[in-house]
Amino acid sequence: MQPVPSLSAHQRPSGTHEADLALVRGTLEGEPECVDRFVRRMNCVPLILASQNARLGRALSPVEIQDLAQDVLLTIWKKLDTFAGLSGLETWIYRICCLELLNAIRRQRRGRYLATLDERLTAAPETDHGPDLLEYEHVHRGLERIEPPEADVIRLKHFQGLSFEEIAARLSIPVNTSKTRYYRGLRKLQELLRALEEEER
Amino acid sequence: MSHEQGHEELLERVVAEDLPASDSAVRARLAECAECREVLARMQSVMGKLTRAGELEQAALREVLEQAAREPADAEYEQRIRALVAERSAVQPKPSTTRWLALALAIAAGVVLLGLLYRRLAPARQGEVLLGDDRIVCEQPVGEVAEFGTFTWHFDLPKRGRFELLVWDDATPEGAPLVKRVDLTESRCRPELDDQRKWPERIRWEVRAYDAADRLLQRSELQRAWRSR
Numbered sequence: 001m002q003p004v005p006s007l008s009a010h011q012r013p014s015g016t017h018e019a020d021l022a023l024v025r026g027t028l029e030g031e032p033e034c035v036d037r038f039v040r041r042m043n044c045v046p047l048i049l050a051s052q053n054a055r056l057g058r059a060l061s062p063v064e065i066q067d068l069a070q071d072v073l074l075t076i077w078k079k080l081d082t083f084a085g086l087s088g089l090e091t092w093i094y095r096i097c098c099l100e101l102l103n104a105i106r107r108q109r110r111g112r113y114l115a116t117l118d119e120r121l122t123a124a125p126e127t128d129h130g131p132d133l134l135e136y137e138h139v140h141r142g143l144e145r146i147e148p149p150e151a152d153v154i155r156l157k158h159f160q161g162l163s164f165e166e167i168a169a170r171l172s173i174p175v176n177t178s179k180t181r182y183y184r185g186l187r188k189l190q191e192l193l194r195a196l197e198e199e200e201r
Numbered sequence: 202m203s204h205e206q207g208h209e210e211l212l213e214r215v216v217a218e219d220l221p222a223s224d225s226a227v228r229a230r231l232a233e234c235a236e237c238r239e240v241l242a243r244m245q246s247v248m249g250k251l252t253r254a255g256e257l258e259q260a261a262l263r264e265v266l267e268q269a270a271r272e273p274a275d276a277e278y279e280q281r282i283r284a285l286v287a288e289r290s291a292v293q294p295k296p297s298t299t300r301w302l303a304l305a306l307a308i309a310a311g312v313v314l315l316g317l318l319y320r321r322l323a324p325a326r327q328g329e330v331l332l333g334d335d336r337i338v339c340e341q342p343v344g345e346v347a348e349f350g351t352f353t354w355h356f357d358l359p360k361r362g363r364f365e366l367l368v369w370d371d372a373t374p375e376g377a378p379l380v381k382r383v384d385l386t387e388s389r390c391r392p393e394l395d396d397q398r399k400w401p402e403r404i405r406w407e408v409r410a411y412d413a414a415d416r417l418l419q420r421s422e423l424q425r426a427w428r429s430r
Contacts, residue, residue: 030286039282043274047265055261070281077285078417094262103414132257139254145384148377158251159258164217179217186216190247 021085028081044090045069045076048097056133059105072100086152086170087160095140102137142192150185153178208237216244337408337421345429349400351391354408354421358386361413366390371403371425379404403427 023041026034046069053060060068076096083092143151149171156167164182168175211230214220220227222241231238340353352366364385367378379400380392408421 027286035283035286038286039279040274042282043278044265044269046275046278047268047272048261051261051265051268069278073278073281073285075416090262090266091258094258094265107414132253135250136254136257139250148381152377154251158248158255161255179219180213183213183216186244186247189251190243193247193250 017085017088020089021083024080024083024085024089041089042073042076042093044093045072045097048094049101052098052101052133056101056105060101060108064104064108068101068104071104072097075100086155091159098133099137099140102133138193138196139189141196142189145192146185146188150181150188153181154185154189157182208234208240212237212241212244215241216248337410337419339406339408339421339424342426343424344426346426347429348394349392349397349404349426349428351389352406352408353389355388356408356410356419358388358410359412359418362386362418363411364388364390365409365411366406367409368392368400368404368406370401371405371427372401 023034023037027038046065049065049069049072050062053065076093079096083089143154152171153167156162156170157164162170164175164178167182168178171178173181208230211220211227215222215224215227222228222231231241337354337356340355342349342352352368354364356364358364363383364387366380366382366385368380369378370376380396382390382392403425404427405423405425407423410418410420412418
């Protein structure tokens with residue numbers, strides 16, 4: 001896979017993650033200006049679900065995606081007070097959308113027939129993004145299960161593309177601590193990913 | 202220095218980009234230690250997965266943001282979001298609410314609090330579990346304690362559900378948790394005592410319950426505890 005350059009500043013709707021955190025807090029407090037901006041930013045939810053569903057060979061119908069968009073909206077709303085501003089708002093939303101989409105597909109397939117999503121995903125041709133998305137899901141489920149200080153360093157390193165020096169500055173910790181947390185986190189994540197992959201078999 | 206400690210330290214330096222894998226000391230270690238080779242290969246595999254996941258996320262986000270800039274917003278969806286925000290605002294009135302309403306709410310809150318207090322104390326006194334209760338009832342540690350010790354609570358967890366326990370330093374409202382245990386199936390958890398001794402004097406904690414599909418069912422109220430001096 002070719003490296004993908006980072007999103008440029010104008011593509012990140014509000015610039016810094018601190019601004020996103022302030023926006024979320026303002027929205028939770030019902031500040032009208034924040035609510036307006038938040039509503040506009042949340043329009044990415046149906047788009048993310050539709051685009052990822054298309055990557056998975058349109059596993060869900062347009063109506064099912066519309067319903068899921070409502071469910072995801074509620075999930076995001078319930079979790080909104082846990083948004084810590086370590087990533088951009090859309091990045092945070094994207095992760096929730098992907099995990100909820102995969103869950104919805106699994107639920108739907110359980111209802112219809114016995115073939116699992118994972119069989120379909122892993123059997124998908126190389127041009128299909130199924131295996132990538134499944135790996136993406138495993139990585140995030142694994143990160144949710146390790147200690148937050150270690151998971152934060154890993155996320156900042158691989159999903160925000162920060163150096164250890166930048167991570168240390170962002171988290172107000174010594175550089176060596178960021179490296180140690182990264183190493184410990186990777187060791188735990190590696191065990192969790194192995195367990196998740198065995199579960200899927 | 203033991204072999205175990207020595208090879209972990211070297212691997213950490215490689216993974217943390219302090220030493221290239223081509224460094225002579227690293228190559229010598231890898232040549233003589235099969236365990237080092239295996240651990241490094243597994244770590245590099247995980248780093249590869251993380252890098253691919255990061256690239257997938259960035260590429261997908263770029264696509265979505267470009268699409269969002271091109272397409273008009275879904276008015277119905279916007280309305281739904283506004284309704285959610287309005288519901289929350291209705292639950293949390295602004296200070297401009299008239300005085301009599303604030304007084305009525307304060308009285309109502311007092312009654313509810315008394316009810317909650319009664320429900321919380323009653324089972325603790327009788328040693329009963331609140332079967333069928335839809336709230337998470339935290340038991341200990343709460344208030345002043347000699348040691349934080351074992352964290353206990355009550356909740357009827359559905360089959361294949363799980364609890365999460367989160368503990369924070371009470372002095373840092375925005376800080377990362379001191380402890381986050383995510384796969385608890387029993388309504389108790391005892392973080393390592395050695396770790397507890399390093400905790401600050403005052404903590405706050407909460408418990409979250411999830412069902413088998415990893416949907417959040419309940420969050421407990423935030424509890425505070427502090428060590429007696």
